[in-house]
Amino acid sequence: MNKHQYDVIVIGAGGAGLSAVAAIPKGLKVAVLSKLFPFRSHTGAAQGGISAALGNLEEDNPLWHAYDTVKGSDYLGDQDAIIQMCNDAPDAIFDLERKGLPFSRLGNGKISQRPFGGHTKNWGESPVRRACHSADRTGHMILHTLYQQALRRETNFFDEFQVVEIITKDNSCCGVVAVKLSTGERHVFHSKSVILATGGYGRCFKVTSNALSLTGDGMAICYQKGIPLQDMEFVQFHPTGLHPLGILITEGARGEGGILVNSRGERFMERYAPSIKDLAPRDIVSRSIYEEIKAGRGIDAKDFVHLDLTHLGRKLLDEKLPDVTGFARTYLNIEPADEPIPVKPTTHYAMGGIPTDVDGRVIIDPDGSIMHGLYASGECACVSVHGANRLGTNSLLDLVVFGKRAGQHASIYSESSKLSELPSDAGYDSESFLQQVRSNTRGPKVYEIREKMQEIMMDYCSVFRNEEGMKKCASLLSELREDFQKVTISDKSNFYNYEMMAAFELSCMLDVSEATLHGAMLRKESRGAHSREDYPDRNDQDWLKHTLCYQEKGNDPTFKFKNVNLGKFEVKARVY
Amino acid sequence: MSILVNLRSRQGFIEMLRVFRIQRFNPEREPNQWVDEYTLEVNEDDKILDILLKIRDEVDTTLGFRASCAHGVCGSDGMMIDGLNRLACQTFVGDVPGRKPINIAPLKGVPVEKDLIVDMDPLLDKVKSVNPWVVAKEHKAGERELLMSQEDFEKIEDMTKCIWCSCCTTSCPSLWSDSDYLGPQALVMAARFILDTRNEDAEKIIEKVGGLDGVFRCHTIGNCTDACPRDIDVTGAIAAVKKVLLQGIDNEDKFSNIVWEKGDEKE
């Protein structure tokens, strides 16, 4: 087994991981592990923009931004963290700009901004232009800019290393075990601190805008070590995924003036959110689309509606939304300037994840006890700034702001602490798992279990949920988990063994699916993205609290509850 | 080796049978490359990537290729399909007209590691060697963004779309014959950072691309532009670098990096 020693290990080289790297002083030894090449990370697929109250076009205020985020989260977001994020936002944007991010500009040379779902001025009065963007490839620019700056700093990258286990000892984290994909060798990375930035788990669902690589690895390896997962029942469905593939069409398309229409050609969002219409938050728009479909007003009575951009004109589409018009042309052979685009909700973002404080430190119980040396940021973390529903553009902001804070705090921690000794059983769990998968003969193949899991999660645990369906889903899921014990792979080599990697990823997806499903069964109310047909109303009395989900090996997970940090903004009904 | 695969059709009907000829390589199994043929029931609008995933899932799990986002923004699955470099996730069965076999091979001009996986290191080293980053004035507390005109942004916008898939570099005959040549991808990055008005280190990049293995190895063939899945005018970007080397930087910076302090909002 190969051993490495570092001060800080960053796992995942997307926006959050690279923001953390940028915040670590040069004197510390840093290694970045990624199962892809860093510039392949899925931050690059984010399109519309990154919000900050710069006020480049009209008056704006970080507190308005915070208010929108709290309201968007259906009041489940922690208000201290949200205010922190919105206050840090303008400087984060300026910092990115100095790092070389090519933002779209205004006539006066300032950064251009555009409206986005749920972002309003004057406490919800009307939409505000707050999303800074670079055409419709903002995420791509953030990812590449941060990677370029990491290259400039001569960071140590370990590309195509799959992290399979974190090493913990007495409530502190002292490294990770990773498998090098090209050789199958196991590497132990011994370090003072570890920052997890591994992204989400959209691939647990059948229709998703997420990359093949987003399988919840980071969350699952923590979950397996007794670290809880917070608010996993909240999974965001983006209203406008390209039908039928689920490829993302940015909310920026509606920000630029696009509208959703049903089979009668009716702009149905006027009925669901009279004041901000198509720019309502994503959970509301996704539900509205499904309501229309249920009422038989889907296009051709099928399960999709139309996103109409035809009135915007070819020039604006080519200038402001070149990529999404490109997707429509490439994948559906549709010219968005002439025809409406068929869209339906697609699995997009996990609001839940590894619980952390505002410095990215991982929390392991409702009292806020810390797992020393372990940090999380980005989609895999739950700070929680997104609560029950994330506003568009806030994910990029989240990973830039909290990635940086995690990097800063991990540096301070690493400077002041010593390498603790590795426990003798380091890497034992993952070793025995991989051995078992390798030695299994005659069992189901990886893809068979994966496809079934994706189907049942989509059918029973997506936009609308109910007790009956989820109970069925739970029993099917535990059957799949049993089947997985016998999963068999035919590739036994160590050389670019993607099948072995797929088996590991599937184990992670089964774990996070379990947490999501049981969280959804537990929460008997409808809040944000979690919508129960049998409990259609929000219940602040019993459920204005975070859930912490703990794994019980061989049993259903157990839950604890954590209070929501309120204070600044009053909890009200959520109408737009 | 030839295999007939019965795939469940996604749309419920089968349009046609097509043969996929995939170039394989596995030094653990055999020292030379070989070709495997798979006959599949497919539809016109099936993505090549989905077919590769299906083969790896259900037929031969040792098939090696990279993939991630599956919709053309990550650049993992660049490969040579029917004689042209492209992304498997953006190429459809119908893009190879007729009923002829669809040839799939790894990118050319770089060492192949396994099947369709190539060694990315030489390609990345080329890009890294041109200093692909902006060195701007440090951001001090209280300062806002550096100003830049929309025209200056549009000058570099095309090149900033690059996803580092390396389809261009590996389609370049100049690179096939001289592996030391920087290649289109590195030169696009050079152009992007030379022309960025905020970059104070552009001169350094110019020095790096002017050498023997630099921009003048480009013979304006244009394979790179045809290969680019992001529709970047690659040859044009390289031409822009040539121009800079001959004429110097022509950056009429409209705002000459005025630092705009906070509090100036109401100017």
Place this chain on the structure above:
Amino acid sequence: MRYSIKEGMLSWLLHRLTGIGIFIFLIIHVMGAIYLKIGPEEWNHHVELFNTPFFRVAEVGLMGAILWHGLNGLRIIIIDFSGIRTSHFAKFLFWIIVFLTILLMLPGTYILLKPLFEGVAG
């Protein structure tokens, strides 16, 4: 498995081949000048060679090579310095110079090959 040859690669291949061809001709041409040293008889005999049918046809090839090489050189300069988006423009220019090369070869070919046919007719 081979990379497909499209307009750009074809023009480059032709550019290389015509370059080599012109280079070989220049060597023959310069070497021929040695006959001037040897004597007038020998020089005349050497020049007669170029009147044979084989060399007349070969000279048509030489003319084509020079025209292609020259025009393609101009094409590359135009692509590099016009600042016009290259993909379609480069292909358009390719077909323009194919046309120009053929057009310009017509009178030259007529002049070069006419004696051959006259010889046959007469």
